[in-house]
Amino acid sequence: MENVLTGTNKKPLRVLFMSNIGVKELAEIAGVSTASVSRALSNPNRVSKRMRKKVLLAAEQVGYQPNRLAASLRTSRSGNIVAIIPDISDTFNSGVIQSLERAAAERGYSVLFGDTQGIRERELVYGNMVNSKQADGIIVFSHRLPFEDELLASDDFVLPPMVNSCEYAHSAFRDTSLLPLVTIDNVKAGREATEHLLELGHKDIAVITGDIESPSARQRLEGYKEALSQAGIPFRSELIQAGDYTLEAGVTSTKKILLAKKRPSAIFCMCDESALGCIATLREHGFDVPRDISVLGFDDIRFAKYLSPSLTTIAQPVEEIGRRCAEILLDMIDGKEIEEPQTILPHKLMVRDSTSAIW
Amino acid sequence: MENVLTGTNKKPLRVLFMSNIGVKELAEIAGVSTASVSRALSNPNRVSKRMRKKVLLAAEQVGYQPNRLAASLRTSRSGNIVAIIPDISDTFNSGVIQSLERAAAERGYSVLFGDTQGIRERELVYGNMVNSKQADGIIVFSHRLPFEDELLASDDFVLPPMVNSCEYAHSAFRDTSLLPLVTIDNVKAGREATEHLLELGHKDIAVITGDIESPSARQRLEGYKEALSQAGIPFRSELIQAGDYTLEAGVTSTKKILLAKKRPSAIFCMCDESALGCIATLREHGFDVPRDISVLGFDDIRFAKYLSPSLTTIAQPVEEIGRRCAEILLDMIDGKEIEEPQTILPHKLMVRDSTSAIW
DNA sequence: CCACCAATGGTAAACGATTACCATTATGTC
DNA sequence: GACATAATGGTAATCGTTTACCATTGGTGG
Numbered sequence: 001m002e003n004v005l006t007g008t009n010k011k012p013l014r015v016l017f018m019s020n021i022g023v024k025e026l027a028e029i030a031g032v033s034t035a036s037v038s039r040a041l042s043n044p045n046r047v048s049k050r051m052r053k054k055v056l057l058a059a060e061q062v063g064y065q066p067n068r069l070a071a072s073l074r075t076s077r078s079g080n081i082v083a084i085i086p087d088i089s090d091t092f093n094s095g096v097i098q099s100l101e102r103a104a105a106e107r108g109y110s111v112l113f114g115d116t117q118g119i120r121e122r123e124l125v126y127g128n129m130v131n132s133k134q135a136d137g138i139i140v141f142s143h144r145l146p147f148e149d150e151l152l153a154s155d156d157f158v159l160p161p162m163v164n165s166c167e168y169a170h171s172a173f174r175d176t177s178l179l180p181l182v183t184i185d186n187v188k189a190g191r192e193a194t195e196h197l198l199e200l201g202h203k204d205i206a207v208i209t210g211d212i213e214s215p216s217a218r219q220r221l222e223g224y225k226e227a228l229s230q231a232g233i234p235f236r237s238e239l240i241q242a243g244d245y246t247l248e249a250g251v252t253s254t255k256k257i258l259l260a261k262k263r264p265s266a267i268f269c270m271c272d273e274s275a276l277g278c279i280a281t282l283r284e285h286g287f288d289v290p291r292d293i294s295v296l297g298f299d300d301i302r303f304a305k306y307l308s309p310s311l312t313t314i315a316q317p318v319e320e321i322g323r324r325c326a327e328i329l330l331d332m333i334d335g336k337e338i339e340e341p342q343t344i345l346p347h348k349l350m351v352r353d354s355t356s357a358i359w
Numbered sequence: 360m361e362n363v364l365t366g367t368n369k370k371p372l373r374v375l376f377m378s379n380i381g382v383k384e385l386a387e388i389a390g391v392s393t394a395s396v397s398r399a400l401s402n403p404n405r406v407s408k409r410m411r412k413k414v415l416l417a418a419e420q421v422g423y424q425p426n427r428l429a430a431s432l433r434t435s436r437s438g439n440i441v442a443i444i445p446d447i448s449d450t451f452n453s454g455v456i457q458s459l460e461r462a463a464a465e466r467g468y469s470v471l472f473g474d475t476q477g478i479r480e481r482e483l484v485y486g487n488m489v490n491s492k493q494a495d496g497i498i499v500f501s502h503r504l505p506f507e508d509e510l511l512a513s514d515d516f517v518l519p520p521m522v523n524s525c526e527y528a529h530s531a532f533r534d535t536s537l538l539p540l541v542t543i544d545n546v547k548a549g550r551e552a553t554e555h556l557l558e559l560g561h562k563d564i565a566v567i568t569g570d571i572e573s574p575s576a577r578q579r580l581e582g583y584k585e586a587l588s589q590a591g592i593p594f595r596s597e598l599i600q601a602g603d604y605t606l607e608a609g610v611t612s613t614k615k616i617l618l619a620k621k622r623p624s625a626i627f628c629m630c631d632e633s634a635l636g637c638i639a640t641l642r643e644h645g646f647d648v649p650r651d652i653s654v655l656g657f658d659d660i661r662f663a664k665y666l667s668p669s670l671t672t673i674a675q676p677v678e679e680i681g682r683r684c685a686e687i688l689l690d691m692i693d694g695k696e697i698e699e700p701q702t703i704l705p706h707k708l709m710v711r712d713s714t715s716a717i718w
Numbered sequence: 719c720c721a722c723c724a725a726t727g728g729t730a731a732a733c734g735a736t737t738a739c740c741a742t743t744a745t746g747t748c
Numbered sequence: 749g750a751c752a753t754a755a756t757g758g759t760a761a762t763c764g765t766t767t768a769c770c771a772t773t774g775g776t777g778g
Contacts, residue, residue, distance in 0.1 A: 022764050033728045038766055048726065063510075065490040069432045070764035073733050078428060079493075080471070088460065089453040089661065098448045101474050105481070110488070112439070113472050115460050122464070131424040133734095134438075134469070151422070247662055273662070280665035302448065303606055303632070306639035308667040381734050392758045397736055407756060429734035432763050492764095 021062050030058035041066065072133075080110050081329055082135040084126045084146050088115040090245070091273060091301040092318065093141060096165060099322030100139065107330050109136075116142070118211075124148060130160040137161035137329045143214045145171045161332035165325045166316070168215035180332070180341040182324045186216050189314045189347045190223025190268075193296050196312070196349055197266045198231050201358035202294060206264035208253040208274050210245040217245075220270050220298070239264060243274050250277025258285055265293060265358050272297040272304050272313055279307070279354065290356035300350055309353035317345045380421050389417035400425065431492075439469050440688055441494040443485045443505050447474040449604070450632060450660040451677065452500060455524060458681030459498065466689050468495075475501070477570075483507060489519040496520035496688045502573045504530045520691035524684045525675070527574035539691070539700040541683045545575050548673045548706045549582025549627075552655050555671070555708055556625045557590050560717035561653060565623035567612040567633050569604040576604075579629050579657070598623060602633055609636025617644055624652060624717050631656040631663050631672055638666075638713065649715035659709055668712035676704050 027034045032055065039046045040055035047055075058064075072078045081104055085093055101111045112135055114126030127146025129135040137160060140146060151157045152173035159174070164181035197205050207224055210217035225235050241256055243249030250269060254277065257264065269275035275297030279289050289295050289309055297304060300315030324343055332338060386393045391414065398405045399414035406414075417423075431437045440463055444452055460470045471494060473485030486505025488494040496519060499505060510516045511532035518533070523540035556564050566583055569576035584594050600615055602608030609628060613636065616623065628634035634656030638648050648654050648668055656663060659674030683702055691697060 023766090024764080034765085035729080035767075036727055039727080042766080046726085051727075065487070067432070067764050068488075068491040068493050069428055069437060070492075070733090071766070073426070073428045073432050073735085074764080074766045076733075087457075089450070089457045091448070091450065091453075094448040094450075094453045097472075098446075098474055101447065101472060105473075105484070110471050110473075110493070112469050113456075113460060114464075114469075115457055125464070128424070129427075129469070132427040133429075134427050247665065251665075276662055276665050280667070280669075283667060303635055306606065306610075306635050308639070308642060310639075382736090383734080393735085394737075394759080395757055398757080401736080405756085410757075426734050429763090430736070432765085433734080433736045435763075 021064050022067065026055075026058060026062065026064050029062060030055050042071075076133065077333075078134055078136050079108060080112050080129075080135040081137045081139060081326075081333075082112040082114060082126050082129045083139045083141065084114045084116060084123055085141040086116055086118045087246075088113060091303075092271065092299040092316070095302060095318035096141075096322040096325070099319040100165075100326050101322075103323040103326035104330070107326070109326075109330060118142070120144070136333045137163075139163050139165055139325050139329055140169055141165050141167060143167045143169050143211075143216075145169050145174065145176070149173050161329055163325045163329045163332070165321060166216060170215070178341055180328050180338050180343070182321050182328065182343040182345065183216070184316055184347040185344050186219035187223040187226070189298070190220030191227045192223070192347075192349050193220075193268055193298065193314055194224045194227035195230075196351065197268065197294060197296060197355065198227060198233075200266070200294065200355060202264075202266040203233055204239065204262065204264040204266070206239045206241065206257050206267045208241045208243045208250060208257075208267060208269045208278060210243060210270040210274075212242045217270055224268065243270065245271045245274065247273040247277040250274030251281050254278040254281040258282075258287075263293075266296065266355065267293060268296045270298050272299045272301040272311060275311055275313070275354070276307065279309075279311075290354050294355040294358075296355050300348075304350070305352060307354075311350075312352045312355040313350050315348045315350050317347070320345055380423050381426065385414075385417060385421065385423050388421060389414050401430075435492065436692075437493055437495050438467060439471050439488075439494040440496045440498060440685075440692075441471040441473055441485050441488050442498045442500065443473045443475060443482055444500045445475055445477045446605075447472060450662075451630065451658040451675070454661060454677035455500075455681040455684070458678040459524075459685050460681075462682040462685035463689070466685075468685075468689060477501070479503070495692045496522075498522050498524055498684050498688055499528055500524050500526060502526045502528050502570075502575075504528050504533065504535070508532050520688055522684045522688045522691070524680060525575060529574070537700055539687050539697050539702070541680050541687065541702040541704065542575070543675055543706040544703050545578035546582040546585070548657070549579035550586045551582070551706075551708050552579075552627055552657065552673055553583045553586035554589075555710065556627065556653060556655060556714065557586060557592075559625070559653065559714060561623075561625040562592055563598065563621065563623040563625070565598045565600065565616050565626045567600045567602045567609055567616075567626060567628045567637060569602060569629040569633075571601045576629055583627065602629065604630045604633065606632040606636040609633030610640050613637040613640040617641075617646075622652075625655065625714065626652060627655045629657045631658045631660040631670060634670055634672070634713070635666065638668075638670075649713050653714035653717075655714050659707075663709070664711060666713075670709075671711045671714040672709050674707045674709050676706070679704055 023034045023037045027037045036051055037055050040052045044052055104111050116122040123146040130138055152171050164179055166183050170176050228235050241253035243253050267278055269278050275295050279295050282289055282293055287293050297311045297313035300313045304311040304313050382393045382396045386396045395410055396414050399411045403411055463470050475481040482505040489497055511530050523538055525542050528538060529535050568580060587594050600612035602612050626637055628637050634654050638654050641648055641652055646652050656670045656672035659672045663670040663672050
C-alpha cells in the first residue's frame with residue numbers, strides 16, 4: 001500500500017472515509033506498528049512528537065474511526081452509564097436528565113436511558129446492563145435497586161458504581177445506607193412548604209403525596225407533620241391522598257379531596273405536575289385558585305412560573321442534581337474515593353400566585 | 360471443576376453470581392464446548408434439547424452474564440440506536456422519546472440519547488457514534504444531518520440507517536429526499552390551525568414560528584399563508600415572529616407582538632410551549648385569553664388540556680411517531696427494504712378554551 | 719569509550735464472544 | 749446392513765483494539 005508520508009506517489013492522495021480501516025491498516029499506511037498507532041491516538045505522551053504527527057496525519061487522511069467496542073472490550077470500560085428512570089417524560093426528571101447527560105458528555109461518557117414505568121422487570125433489564133458490560137455505572141431515579149433480590153442477597157455480588165438521584169434506594173437484602181445520593185432535604189422542604197401555608201392562615205391542609213413507597217414522599221410528609229405539630233394543629237389522616245408524582249394523580253386525588261365533608265383551604269402537592277392536575281380539577285369544579293383554595297407544588301419545573309396562576313412551589317436545583325449525580329458516578333467509576341456519599345443540595349420556596357392568605 | 364450436571368458432588372451447589380465467568384468457564388462447567396454454549400444461548404435451535412437444557416441450567420447456576428461488548432464486536436451489531444435531539448427536556452420531544460425507547464426495548468435495542476442544544480459539534484459527536492460502532496442507527500430530531508460536510512460530500516460515505524422524526528433533514532451535499540421520516544402533514548396542519556381562527560372571525564393572526572430554518576416550521580407557515588389566501592386576506596409579514604420552538608421564544612415574541620401598532624386578535628404558536636409563554640406574557644400585560652386575544656398552540660403536549668385556559672392546539676400522535684421511528688429504523692438495520700420511506704401520520708385539531716370567536 | 723538508564727516503538731497476547739469449517743453421530747431409505 | 753443425509757457439537761479463527769513485555773536507540777556521566 002502506498003505510504004501516505006513518504007509521498008512517492010505524487011497524485012493527490014485520495015481521501016477515503018469510513019473505509020474499513022482498522023489500526024492494522026492504518027499502521028501499515030503510516031509505516032508504523034499497531035501499538036504505536038494506538039498509543040499515538042489514545043496515549044499521546046507515550047510516543048515521540050514525530051510519531052504522533054505521523055499517525056495523526058495518516059488517521060486524518062484516511063478518516064480513521066476507532067472501533068469503540070473493541071477498545072471497550074479490551075479495557076473493560078464501556079464509556080456508557082445507564083440512567084434508570086420511572087418516567088422519562090416527567091418534566092422534573094427530564095430536566096435532571098438533561099444536565100446529567102451534559103455532564104457525562106463532558107467527561108466522555110454517553111448515557112443510556114431506561115424508562116421503566118415503574119415496572120420491576122424493566123428495572124432489572126437496565127440494571128443488568130452493567131453486568132453485561134454495556135455500562136459502567138448506574139443512576140437510579142427510583143427507590144428500588146435494579147437487581148434481583150437473589151443477587152442482592154449474595155455476598156459475592158458487589159454493587160456496581162451507582163448513584164441515587166432524589167431518592168433513597170433500599171432493599172431488604174442489602175445495606176444501602178452508604179449508597180451515594182444527591183437530593184434535597186425533603187423533610188425540611190415539606191416542613192417549609194407547610195409552614196408557608198400555615199403562615200397564610202391555612203389550617204386544613206390536604207396533601208397529595210408522591211408514591212408513598214418512596215422515602216422522598218415519606219420525608220416530605222414527615223416535614224408536613226412536623227410543621228403541623230409545631231403549630232399545634234392535629235394531624236388528620238383523611239387529608240392525605242396517596243398519589244404517585246403524576247399529573248393524573250393530581251386529578252384523581254383532588255376529586256377525592258373535594259368529596260370530603262370538610263373541604264381543606266389549601267392543598268400541598270408533592271410535585272408540580274400533580275399541582276397542575278389539581279388546579280385544573282379545582283377550576284373544573286368551579287373553585288378559584290388561590291381565592292377559594294391555595295395550591296402549593298414541588299419541584300419548580302420549567303414552566304411553573306408561566307402557569308395560571310403561577311405556581312408557588314419548592315424549587316429543586318435540577319441542573320445541579322443532574323450534574324452532581326454524573327460527577328459522583330464518574331468519580332466512582334474512576335475508582336476515586338467518595339468522601340461525602342450523601343449530597344444534600346439546597347431547595348428554595350418560590351412564592352407565587354397559587355397560594356394566598358385565607359382571609 | 361465440578362460438573363454441575365453429573366452431580367457427583369452431593370453438596371448443594373454454591374450459587375455464584377457475577378463471578379468472572381465467560382463462555383469458556385461455563386463450557387467447562389457444563390462439560391461442553393464454547394461453541395455449544397454460545398449456540399445454546401443465542402441460537403437455541405441449533406442445538407439439541409438436551410444440550411440446551413444442560414447449558415441453560417449451568418448458566419443459571421453460576422449466574423452467567425454474557426459480555427455484550429464482545430458479542431457486539433464479533434457480530435458488529437451494537438444493539439444501540441442513538442437519538443439526536445435538540446432538547447431532551449422539551450415536552451413534545453420527551454413524549455416521542457418515551458415511546459421510541461419503549462419500542463426499541465421491545466426489539467432488544469437500547470437508546471442512547473444525545474441532547475445537542477442545537478450545537479453542531481455535539482450533533483457530530485453523536486452522529487459519529489455509528490461510525491465508531493457504538494450504535495447501529497440514528498434517529499434525528501433536527502433538520503441537519505449529523506455528519507461533517509466533508510463526509511457527506513464524499514461518495515465513499517454511505518449514510519447509516521437513519522430516520523427523521525418530525526423533520527426534514529437536508530444537506531447541500533447529499534440528496535435526502537429518500538431519507539425515511541415520520542411526521543404529520545405540516546402544511547395541512549398549519550392551514551387547519553389558521554382556518555380555525557379564521558372561522559372564529561379573526562383576521563389579524565400573528566404567528567410565533569418554530570426555528571425558521573426548519574422545514575416543519577416553514578411548512579406550517581406555508582399552510583398559514585394558504586389559509587389566508589383562500590380567505591382572501593393579505594399576508595402581512597409584520598405579523599410573523601421568528602421563534603425556535605421554545606417557551607422563552609413564546610415570551611419574547613409575544614412582547615414584540617404587543618408592541619405593534621395594530622394588535623392581532625389571535626396568535627398561532629407553532630408549539631405548545633411557546634403558546635404557554637405567549638399566554639403567560641399576555642396575562643402579564645393584562646390581556647385575557649381568549650377574550651382579548653385567542654391563542655392556538657401546536658403539539659398537544661401532555662398537559663395542554665390542563666392549562667388555564669386549556670389550550671386549543673394541533674395534536675400530533677406522539678406515541679405513534681416514536682414507535683414508527685423505532686420500527687422503521689430497526690427494519691433498516693435489519694436490512695429490510697423500506698417500502699414507504701415517508702410516513703405521514705394524521706394530526707387533529709383539538710378545540711379547547713384558548714380560542715374563541717372575535718365578537 | 720563504556721556502562722547505564724530513559725525513551726521509544728515493535729511483537730504478540732490478551733479481551734470474550736460468534737461462527738466457518740469439519741468430524742462425528744443419529745436417522746432414514748432401500 | 750449399507751449408504752446417504754441430516755443433526756449435532758467441537759476446534760480454532762476472528763472481530764479491532766490495548767498493553768505487557770522486550771529490543772533497540774540515544775543520551776549522559778565517569
